[in-house]
Amino acid sequence: MALLEIRNLHVNVEDKPILKGLNLTIDRGEVHAIMGPxxxxxxxxxxxxxxxxxxxxTDGQVLFxxxxxxxxxxxxxxxAGLFLAFQYPVEIPGVTNTTFLKTALNSVRRARGESALDAMQFLKYVREKAKPLGIGDDMLKRAVNVGFSGGEKKRNEVLQMAVLEPVMAVLDETDSGLDIDALKIVAEGVNALRGPEKSTLIITHYQRLLDYIVPDHVHVLADGRIVKSGGKELALELEANGYAEFTGAAAA
Amino acid sequence: MDFSLAGPFDEAAPRLPGADLAWLDALRSQGIEAFRANGLPNRKVEAWRYTSVSALEKQSFAPLAEPVPLDALPEGAALAIDGARRIVFVNGRLRADLSDLGDLPEGVEASSLAEALGGKDGDLEELIAPASKERDGALAALNDAFMEDGLVLRIAAGASVDAPIHLISVGMPVEGQAVAFHPRNLVVAAKGSRATLIESHIGVGEGSYFSNSVTDIRVEKGATLTHAKLQDEGPKAFHVALGRVRIGDEAVYDNFVLHRGAELARNEVHARIDGTGAECRLNGAYLGANRQHIDNTTVIEHKAPGSRSSEVFKGALDGRARGVFQGRIVVHRDAQQTDGHQLNKTLLLDRNAEMDAKPELVIYADDVKCSHGATIGELDETALFYLRTRGIDEAAARDILVSAFLNEAVEELRDPALADAFRARIEGWVDARHKSEGERAG
Known part of the structure; x- marks a missing residue:
């Protein structure tokens, strides 16, 4: 059974069709990238x-x-093990990163039938996860994403992912607004979470991130549908030729 | 017997403390005359436009009789602050047996007003300024007339007092009959002193009572007074409090109020900055549910140059609760280089909740920095979604956001122990709200 299977998905936003019959199957252990204009x-x-x-x-299914x-x-x-890394992580004034992460982790642990971690256990756990991402205690004590730079926000997303250990992670434009050093840290963080039972879906406009998180499959999303699928070389093609071919087709 | 608010005056006056003092007698008479002439404040008066006290007319209040039976303070009701010295009033009268008057820190002098008036305390006449003269002070006039007891607190010049003084006011009906009491508190922080005054206003049982206090505070040159209050009166109580504060040169008055209880509460602070380089901080949080009405009214007058004032009031209103914030900052002509900032933010947790916010800046000087802001909104759906995508269920996510929102006001408290105590009160409210919502849903 696939880990994530999207069947004929139709979605409207304010009565306007945005997704128009999207199909996508992601097996365990795979990294997929969706690119598109x-x-x-x-x-x-x-x-x-x-x-x-x-x-x-309005139609279709998303099976996890x-x-x-x-x-x-x-x-x-x-x-249940799904995780979305936000394109624009949300600032939450008044809630420290530590409190947020602890509440989230213990919610997920309880759902998995595991016991909640106490403050000491949690601190040890979160420090281990934070260190490789260059996140120190000061960032853990600050309010969630408040006053964080673009790079810090994205690293914080990856930290949440590392803490919650999802089975299926969806990264929405995680590369946007990152310089090359931040991009590498984020990519290493994501790669560290790959495993035979875990899958990742990377949604991106640019090929850049895929140099560091190498996908097994690349799909082109245009006008609400997957219009082309291929291996990692498809990303390079798109980088060279752009999306004109697909947007043109969609217009016609 | 006349159970209206002014009714018992003629009978009660000869028995009130200090009845033999001519100046006090004059002040009481002036008060009752003003109240009889003007009646309760009505909503045609701008300062009372958003708060109706007409419910006070519908209620009957028994005159205070003998001390009420109360053996111990209700568990966990007052703020719990380590090392604080308690001074307990029940229905406005000192209860020395429940207080720590014998164990006051050095530099602190505390007594009951009733006692002080009996002892012909020399400067009381100067400290008890008529409140009936206040702008729109109809209820303060009633306090002038009926004042009976209260806290007289003096911090000696230069004293640096760590242990907070904790005024605990307990309100309760007597034999099922609502009572009214009119505490008059006098606080002097003398030159260069530093001290903390805490107030807890709590109720016993569910019945109605009316607490109508006036507190006169002087913070003399170079003194710092931290003044934090918990208003957690009984659910049918009326709580009206007027604080009049005079702030001297280089002095700091740091005030905080948390409203949680009462059917109707109005906390009004008139702070006058008389000294240069002084600082006045008025902060607060308010939690309203059901049909509670909570009013925070502040007036800060800058009368001397180079002073600072700041206000942060944040509230969460659920059910049919109604909140009022009126914040007036007046910068007089001579108060150049004034720095005044005011912020009021309210979260409406129910579509039936209501908030009236009225910031007001009146500036006569030309070299000042003043700002104000008021927002009224709902929980941020994006933040809620973000928390939920991390596995936190909707009710818990809402609680986190409500607590965080209110926490910003609590963070204005510079003393971490005080901040923790108030934060615990807020979290208790948030949890209780969450549970009652669960019950409604279940």
Whole structure:
């Protein structure tokens, strides 16, 4: 059974069709990349998988471990092992990163039938996860994403992912706004979480990130559908030729 | 018997403390005359436009009789602050047996007003300024007339007092009958002193009572007074408090109030900065549910140059609760280089909750920095979604965001122990709200 299977997904936003019959199958251990021009529906796809409100699924299914997650609450999906790294991580004034991570981890642990970690156990655990990402105690004590630079916000997303250990991670434009050093740290963080049972879906406009997180499959999303799929070399082709071929086809 | 608010005056006056003092007698008479002439404040008066106290007219209040039976303070109701010395008033009267008056820190002098008036305390006449003269001070006039007891607190010049003084006011109906009491507190932080005054206003049982206090505070040259108050009165209580504060040269008055209880509460602070280089901080948080009405009204007058004032008030209103914030900053002509900032933010947790915010800057000087901001909104859906994508369920995510929102006001408290104590009160409220929501849903 595939880990994630999207079947004929149709999604409207404010009555406007954005996804128009999207199909995608991701097996365990695989890294897939979805590339596409602006407005193709990339972010819509990530939000629908995560369960954000305001997206009307008019047809189709999203199966995670064989179960249709469209019926599940946002937090239930997260507890089941889905993770979305946000393109624009949200600032939460007044909530420290540590409190946030601890509450999240213990929610997920309880859902998995594991015991909650106490403050000391948690601190040890989170420091281990934070160190390779260059996140020190000061960043853990600050309010979630408040006053963080672009690079810090993205590293913080990867830290959340490392802490929660999802089975399926969706990275939405994680490369946007990153310089090359930050990009490398983020990519190493993501690569460290790869494993035979875990899958990753990278949504991106540019090929750059894929130099560091090498995908098994690359798909082109244009006008709400996957219009072409291939191996990692497809990303290089797109980088060279752009999306004109696909947007042209969509217009015609 | 006349159970209206002014009714018992003629009978009670001869028995009130200090009845033999001519100046006090005059002040009481002036107060009752003003109240009889003007009645309760009404909403045609700008300062009371958003808060109606007409419910006070519908209620009958028994005159205070003998001390009420209360053997111990209700568990966990007052703030818990390590090392604080408690001074307990029940229905406005000192209860020495429940207080730590015998164990006051060095540099602190505390007594009850009733006692002080009996002892012909020399400067009381100067300290008890008529409140009926206050702008729109109808209820303060009632306090002038009926004042009976209260805290007289003096911090000696140069004293640096670590242990907070904790005024605990307990309100409770007597034999099922609502009572009204009018505490008058006098606080003097003398030159160069440093001290902390905490107040907990709590209720016993569910019945109605009316606490109508006036607190006069002087922070003399170079003194720092931290003044933090918990208003957690009983669910049917009326709580009206007026604080009048005079701040001297280089002095700091640092005030915080958390509202949690009462059916109707109004905390009004009039702070006057008389000294140069002084600082006035008025901060607060308010938690409203059901049909609670919570009013924070502040007036800060800058009368001397080079002073700073700042206000941060944040609240969360659930159910049909109604909040009011009126913040007036007046910068007089001579108060150049004034720095004044005010912020009021309210979170509406229910579509039936309501907030009226009225910031007001009146500036006569030309070299000042003043700002104000007021926002009224709902929980941020994006933040809620973000928390939920990390596995946190919706109710818990809401709680986290509500606590965090209010925490910004609590962080204005410079003393971490005080901040923790108030934070615990807020979290208790958030948890209780969460549970009652669960019950409604279940």
């Amino acid at each position: 602006n407005g193709a529906g990339k972010s819509t796809l990530s939000y629908v998988i995560a369960g954000r409100s305001g997206y009307d699924v 471990n064989g179960k249709d997650i469209l019926e599940m609450e946002v937090d239930e999906r997260a507890c």
